[in-house]
Amino acid sequence: MRHLLSALACLICVALPLHAEEVVADLSQDRVSISTSFDGSEILVFGAVKRDAPIPQGASPLAVIITISGPDEVVTVRRKDRRFGIWVNVEGVEVERAPSFYAVASTVPLDRALSETEDQRWNISTGRKLRAVGATEMAENPPAFLEALIRVREADGIYIQAAETVQLRDSTLFSTEIALPAALTEGDYNTRIFLTRDGQVVDSYATSIFVQKVGLERFIYALAHEQPLIYGLLSLAIAIAAGWIASTVFRYLLP
Amino acid sequence: MQVYLPIAEVSVNAFLLVGLGGMVGILSGMFGVGGGFLMTPLLFMIGIPPAVAVATEANIIVASSFSGVLAHLRRKSVDLRMGIVLLIGGLIGAGLGVQVFSLLKELGQVDLLVKLCYVVFLGIIGGLMFFESLNAIRKSRAKGPAPKTVRRQRGWIHAMPFKMKFRTSGLYISVIPPMLVGLFVGILAAIMGVGGGFIMVPAMIYLLGMPTKVVVGTSLFQIIFVTGFATLLHATTNYTVDMVLAVLLLVGGVVGAQVGTRIGTRLKAEQLRILLAIMVLAVCGKLALDLLIMPSELFSVGVDGGH
Numbered sequence: 331m332r333h334l335l336s337a338l339a340c341l342i343c344v345a346l347p348l349h350a351e352e353v354v355a356d357l358s359q360d361r362v363s364i365s366t367s368f369d370g371s372e373i374l375v376f377g378a379v380k381r382d383a384p385i386p387q388g389a390s391p392l393a394v395i396i397t398i399s400g401p402d403e404v405v406t407v408r409r410k411d412r413r414f415g416i417w418v419n420v421e422g423v424e425v426e427r428a429p430s431f432y433a434v435a436s437t438v439p440l441d442r443a444l445s446e447t448e449d450q451r452w453n454i455s456t457g458r459k460l461r462a463v464g465a466t467e468m469a470e471n472p473p474a475f476l477e478a479l480i481r482v483r484e485a486d487g488i489y490i491q492a493a494e495t496v497q498l499r500d501s502t503l504f505s506t507e508i509a510l511p512a513a514l515t516e517g518d519y520n521t522r523i524f525l526t527r528d529g530q531v532v533d534s535y536a537t538s539i540f541v542q543k544v545g546l547e548r549f550i551y552a553l554a555h556e557q558p559l560i561y562g563l564l565s566l567a568i569a570i571a572a573g574w575i576a577s578t579v580f581r582y583l584l585p
Numbered sequence: 586m587q588v589y590l591p592i593a594e595v596s597v598n599a600f601l602l603v604g605l606g607g608m609v610g611i612l613s614g615m616f617g618v619g620g621g622f623l624m625t626p627l628l629f630m631i632g633i634p635p636a637v638a639v640a641t642e643a644n645i646i647v648a649s650s651f652s653g654v655l656a657h658l659r660r661k662s663v664d665l666r667m668g669i670v671l672l673i674g675g676l677i678g679a680g681l682g683v684q685v686f687s688l689l690k691e692l693g694q695v696d697l698l699v700k701l702c703y704v705v706f707l708g709i710i711g712g713l714m715f716f717e718s719l720n721a722i723r724k725s726r727a728k729g730p731a732p733k734t735v736r737r738q739r740g741w742i743h744a745m746p747f748k749m750k751f752r753t754s755g756l757y758i759s760v761i762p763p764m765l766v767g768l769f770v771g772i773l774a775a776i777m778g779v780g781g782g783f784i785m786v787p788a789m790i791y792l793l794g795m796p797t798k799v800v801v802g803t804s805l806f807q808i809i810f811v812t813g814f815a816t817l818l819h820a821t822t823n824y825t826v827d828m829v830l831a832v833l834l835l836v837g838g839v840v841g842a843q844v845g846t847r848i849g850t851r852l853k854a855e856q857l858r859i860l861l862a863i864m865v866l867a868v869c870g871k872l873a874l875d876l877l878i879m880p881s882e883l884f885s886v887g888v889d890g891g892h
Binding site for chain 1 (some may be wrong): 586587588589591592594595632644645646648649650651652653655656659662674697788813816817819820821822824826828829831832835838839840842843844851875876877878879880882884885886887
């Protein structure tokens, strides 16, 4: 009986090598509320690797990659050149769907944690992710535009590539902190966690963080979009009132 | 203290905004300019999306102009009749300007056009005012208190029909020139996202021959309506007016405008003009350099809205 069981266990290991290691993960918060005093948020991503069997002898080390991707938006990348002595936009490439935020964190540099083919399959690196969502536009244009999009947005802290920021303990427990910037758009922030070995994805897990404006922020945003005329008139009323109050107060203060 | 702006969707320092509002408000009260030509580029610099900056700025100009005009009304330095004539032209112009703006947007290059407009107009007006005021100051220094010079009206302005008495300004001229000035400023205001005071003020002084004292109040009076119209247009078509941003800038702006108006009445007309000229030239120079010097990043990323 015992022999049979171990034989069966071996069989499962051989037949389903991908499920030998599973990722179990959670986030410190799955909901971010944007209030008036919102100034960015730190998301703690943590989890463990669940194993049916011990790690085989001589297996290469495990790597963990974590990505967070904000809602897509339409962006235009423009290039300037000199015309008649002044610098003007000469070319523009529109990207239908570029994430408004994208962070990739990993235990080791991404090119070591992930092979090129696996990156193509899962769209993990920033460049791959952009090529996947804005495929046609980016394919027809020189790579300089894609590189520029990544460069500009990394400088703004909207796209983050953070290698070696995920801590992996005893090939089992992992955690990392990802800072969401203050300039956050509402929507679902898809979070993916990949386990890789020898550049191959062993297992993955996906969840999402829900980012929403609350309170006054919610009220103003909704009013502006649903009742634009009332919102506009209200804005004018505030302006007129502020102007009048200041004028009246100052008449008594500084005659 | 960081504050998250609901429409701009960025987080900025509240005190910075109040301070900026106050600074621009002082200038606005002093010179009768809305201050948009200074505030809008400043808002770009602190990271407010351009569309939101332009729309919200229109709303703020309403407040600082209203605050300023009340102070001028008490001083009886507003020519209401002239203001209304300018305003009729201004509203027609703003409507036309919005059409021109959307046409150019389709052709691309709207950014460049706005910047070129700024450089050309600020350069011409700033330069003219600077040298004119410099000459006036030099003359008054050479001969002691100069006799009050009555500006000669050019023949063609007097030859036009539909003459009207503008008692506050002491003018008896046709309504066509002020109407055209209003129209032209309205078009530029819509394209450049400003109140147009920096064009209106010199136009009233040099083209219409209005006394400098009345010019500032009258300019503020018509700016309120033109920018109010623009605010409503932006709020209903682009949803880009940010109330929180506006309120923070307003708090500084309205106080600044009051202080500015009081400083303005204590300065001589020539000094006031030369200061405005220097400021206009400085902004012009900055914008011109941006166009002429090779930028460190040749690429830019613009979000087309619609999340």
